[in-house]
Amino acid sequence: MNNKTIEHYMSKLEHLEFKFKSHVQNNNEIHIELEDSSKLIEFCNILKLEINLRLLTMIYCDERKTNHAFSLRYLLGSDTDDVFFFVVIFIDKKHAYFPSLSDVFPYSIKYEREINDMFGIQTQGDTTLKPLLLHDFQKNIFPLRKDFHANTELNYTPRKFEFTPITGDGICEIPVGPIHAGIIEPGHFRFSVLGENIVNMETRLGYAHKGIEKIAENMSINNVVLLSERISGDESIANSMAFCQAIEKIAQLEIPEKSKQIRLLFAELERIYNHFGTLSGILNDVGFSYGASRLEILKEYMMQLNEKLSGSRLLFGVNQIGGVKVDISNTSLADIHSMLNDIFQNFEKILEHIQSNSSVIDRLRNTGIIEKQTVNDLGIVGLSSICAGIDTDTRKNHPYGYYSSINFEQTPRADMEQQVKLQKRIGDVLSRFMSRVDELRYSKKLIESISNLETGEIHIPLESELIPFSSGLGYAESHRGETLHWVMMGEDNSIFRYKIRTASFANWSVIEHAVLNNIVADFPVINKSFDFSYSGNDL
Amino acid sequence: MTEDNQKIKKSDILSWDKVTLDKILQSNDMIPGNFRGKISLDPDKDFVLNSHIGQNLENICPTNAISYKNPPESISLDVGKCIFCGNCQQEAPQLIKISNNFDVAKKRKNHLLEVFSESVPFGKTYEEIGNELKNKINKTFGRSLAIREIDAGSCNGCEIEISALTNPIYDIERFGMHFVASPRHADLLLVTGPASKNMEKALKIAYESTPEPKLVIAVGACACSGGIFGKNYATTGGIDSIVPVDVFIPGCPPRPQALIYGIMLALDKI
Ligand code: SF4
Ligand code: SF4
Numbered sequence: 001m002n003n004k005t006i007e008h009y010m011s012k013l014e015h016l017e018f019k020f021k022s023h024v025q026n027n028n029e030i031h032i033e034l035e036d037s038s039k040l041i042e043f044c045n046i047l048k049l050e051i052n053l054r055l056l057t058m059i060y061c062d063e064r065k066t067n068h069a070f071s072l073r074y075l076l077g078s079d080t081d082d083v084f085f086f087v088v089i090f091i092d093k094k095h096a097y098f099p100s101l102s103d104v105f106p107y108s109i110k111y112e113r114e115i116n117d118m119f120g121i122q123t124q125g126d127t128t129l130k131p132l133l134l135h136d137f138q139k140n141i142f143p144l145r146k147d148f149h150a151n152t153e154l155n156y157t158p159r160k161f162e163f164t165p166i167t168g169d170g171i172c173e174i175p176v177g178p179i180h181a182g183i184i185e186p187g188h189f190r191f192s193v194l195g196e197n198i199v200n201m202e203t204r205l206g207y208a209h210k211g212i213e214k215i216a217e218n219m220s221i222n223n224v225v226l227l228s229e230r231i232s233g234d235e236s237i238a239n240s241m242a243f244c245q246a247i248e249k250i251a252q253l254e255i256p257e258k259s260k261q262i263r264l265l266f267a268e269l270e271r272i273y274n275h276f277g278t279l280s281g282i283l284n285d286v287g288f289s290y291g292a293s294r295l296e297i298l299k300e301y302m303m304q305l306n307e308k309l310s311g312s313r314l315l316f317g318v319n320q321i322g323g324v325k326v327d328i329s330n331t332s333l334a335d336i337h338s339m340l341n342d343i344f345q346n347f348e349k350i351l352e353h354i355q356s357n358s359s360v361i362d363r364l365r366n367t368g369i370i371e372k373q374t375v376n377d378l379g380i381v382g383l384s385s386i387c388a389g390i391d392t393d394t395r396k397n398h399p400y401g402y403y404s405s406i407n408f409e410q411t412p413r414a415d416m417e418q419q420v421k422l423q424k425r426i427g428d429v430l431s432r433f434m435s436r437v438d439e440l441r442y443s444k445k446l447i448e449s450i451s452n453l454e455t456g457e458i459h460i461p462l463e464s465e466l467i468p469f470s471s472g473l474g475y476a477e478s479h480r481g482e483t484l485h486w487v488m489m490g491e492d493n494s495i496f497r498y499k500i501r502t503a504s505f506a507n508w509s510v511i512e513h514a515v516l517n518n519i520v521a522d523f524p525v526i527n528k529s530f531d532f533s534y535s536g537n538d539l
Numbered sequence: 540m541t542e543d544n545q546k547i548k549k550s551d552i553l554s555w556d557k558v559t560l561d562k563i564l565q566s567n568d569m570i571p572g573n574f575r576g577k578i579s580l581d582p583d584k585d586f587v588l589n590s591h592i593g594q595n596l597e598n599i600c601p602t603n604a605i606s607y608k609n610p611p612e613s614i615s616l617d618v619g620k621c622i623f624c625g626n627c628q629q630e631a632p633q634l635i636k637i638s639n640n641f642d643v644a645k646k647r648k649n650h651l652l653e654v655f656s657e658s659v660p661f662g663k664t665y666e667e668i669g670n671e672l673k674n675k676i677n678k679t680f681g682r683s684l685a686i687r688e689i690d691a692g693s694c695n696g697c698e699i700e701i702s703a704l705t706n707p708i709y710d711i712e713r714f715g716m717h718f719v720a721s722p723r724h725a726d727l728l729l730v731t732g733p734a735s736k737n738m739e740k741a742l743k744i745a746y747e748s749t750p751e752p753k754l755v756i757a758v759g760a761c762a763c764s765g766g767i768f769g770k771n772y773a774t775t776g777g778i779d780s781i782v783p784v785d786v787f788i789p790g791c792p793p794r795p796q797a798l799i800y801g802i803m804l805a806l807d808k809i
Contacts (some may be wrong), residue, residue: 179745184690209736215771232694233792312574312575317575533695538737
């Protein structure tokens with residue numbers, strides 16, 4: 001099915017004047033190894049301009065034992081076709097640095113900082129990268145290198161983090177965090193304000209860093225499923241699904257149709273309860289507690305439904321490699337449908353009330369605007385990108401599981417794109433609010449499109465041992481956006497490298513731009529409208 | 540949406556049923572039977588432990604909550620480490636029982652180990668327990684218990700349940716408890732997460748800034764023991780290595796009822 005697209009892209013590649021080796025893997029992954037790695041930046045630039053690709057993540061891997069070098073994979077993807085490009089270079093002892101891609105994709109800097117922290121390898125010429133994830137760790141500790149053991153006892157010495165100084169007449173600094181006023185996750189924000197206006201903000205994250213990628217290397221793959229659910233508690237289905245799919249790809253395991261349907265159901269249920277939560281949070285942050293409470297109730301109902309179906313309010317323990325653990329009968333499916341009907345009737349009522357309330361809408365409109373250019377330059381994904389007119393829906397662009405059987409002609413995201421074009425929507429909090437509303441209705445539609453569950457198994461076991469050093473990319477669209485999990489197997493079914501790129505990691509940098517020229521009091525609502533996960537960023 | 544719904548009438552909104560739960564702590568009927576709530580070693584009559592079962596259980600548990608020893612043949616279960624994945628019940632239903640009860644909080648970490656055989660006062664209504672709590676709060680803290688939540692690197696699952704406490708369904712404010720914005724205003728700290736190294740300092744400072752008398756509750760498997768993350772280069776393996784803890788609430792995450800039960804245990808301490 002996908003062969004034509006791949007051939008098309010391969011022939012495009014051949015027309016470029018570069019020498020490289022390439023091979024296709026797992027249906028939609030084109031792996032490219034350049035003969036002359038110094039041409040990398042040029043090559044990526046051409047991929048960006050001529051083939052219209054976007055940098056998705058950078059995967060660093062310690063292959064010194066097997067390949068005598070570190071490897072670095074630049075993962076690029078298309079937003080129109082189901083194809084991924086892995087541009088691979090090897091970094092050996094002779095040049096312990098790698099070229100920075102920031103001229104082509106400005107946001108590559110965040111990945112470069114991550115690599116610098118976790119592997120101790122820097123970009124060429126740049127020695128001023130700020131640390132990202134490791135705060136007071138002793139110097140020369142590089143957790144993701146293979147010769148570092150996850151349980152090593154370390155010494156910690158306070159290290160000063162240099163915030164970019166913003167000076168000038170009347171400019172004050174406001175430090176906030178890592179412990180915030182509300183019940184939210186830890187992170188530090190440094191505001192520079194002139195009067196009430198924010199002229200600069202710098203975020204410092206990493207407080208929730210738990211070494212997830214590292215400890216996965218010492219766990220059995222079945223336990224890593226449980227770990228992946230806990231990357232970010234509210235994204236448990238999306239993350240575990242992406243991980244399971246990566247393994248299923250490596251094993252070339254076709255899971256039963258029914259389990260695909262169940263995965264879709266749970267993925268959409270997860271989206272629904274989280275969007276209710278976020279909408280409620282937005283209303284709360286503008287002081288409209290009536291609406292906030294009403295939506296909280298709907299969220300709670302959804303969580304109770306989750307629990308009735310799966311035994312866990314946060315849908316932990318649903319996915320497993322080769323299918324799902326939780327079966328759904330056709331009667332429960334009918335219950336889900338009728339419950340959703342009730343809930344959405346309430347929802348529409350509340351929504352009407354909100355939309356007719358000018359004191360709410362006025363706070364949302366024109367607040368926290370992001371431009372299309374910013375979204376492009378920062379590689380933003382998910383709802384945060386569609387509110388500026390860029391659609392990056394993994395479900396549609398890279399259909400996985402049961403989503404490939406769904407017709408995506410009329411998506412709410414396409415509508416939003418249209419509205420942005422007509423300048424009815426301008427990438428403000430209100431557009432993000434409305435995208436969430438559209439998305440909610442759409443999730444309901446998706447669930448309703450499954451009127452009958454297939455019969456048969458919900459799980460097939462993984463029998464053979466996976467080939468060492470084979471790799472696969474799993475992906476899913478969480479309620480935050482594109483979620484990518486790349487796995488390279490090691491010996492004896494262990495994991496050699498587990499690279500997680502959540503939507504939060506891709507999106508966090510946008511907040512520093514969205515708050516500019518807004519007042520400090522609007523920061524909470526702007527932040528909430530993006531709905532970042534701190535844990536999903538810090539891993 | 541039907542025609543009638545299109546125009547919003549005030550009476551529609553006001554006429555919605557009351558949603559706040561009255562009997563949270565009693566009503567196990569509200570909690571689905573398949574909720575993984577309380578785990579215990581509860582062998583069937585004809586159950587004989589052998590090394591095969593023991594080893595399997597030990598291997599299958601992702602967080603090493605179960606350990607098997609021989610000789611003498613014994614199995615221990617550390618509920619503080621359990622993430623309630625249900626693997627062990629699937630493996631040995633004759634020995635391990637997971638029920639939908641939620642009264643799992645304990646005041647000492649070692650009480651989390653092994654079996655919960657002593658039964659806790661159970662079956663009171665949410666109102667009754669809530670009012671009991673209210674009385675205690677009245678006595679000790681002058682009508683209001685101020686709670687500060689601190690996330691020491693959780694996965695945000697526990698936060699979701701803690702914020703659910705304030706939704707109209709659980710609504711703990713009616714019992715005189717409320718969440719405050721700073722540890723300086725707090726009587727009680729609810730701490731989640733395996734205490735990441737990066738949060739260690741902040742947690743210490745927050746604890747020190749909390750005025751006496753202060754209580755600390757470790758919420759969730761992570762805060763009790765490190766949970767699935769355990770103790771590694773980036774985590775400390777449980778918040779009790781950083782601050783003194785009064786009550787441990789296991790669960791991954793503990794549900795709102797389990798949280799309020801834990802808060803009640805903590806108040807007993809004062
Ligand atoms: S339910 Fe708890 S004790 Fe049982 S295997 Fe899972 S983590 Fe271990
Ligand atoms: S106990 Fe479970 S839900 Fe709570 S923070 Fe830890 S992993 Fe997340």
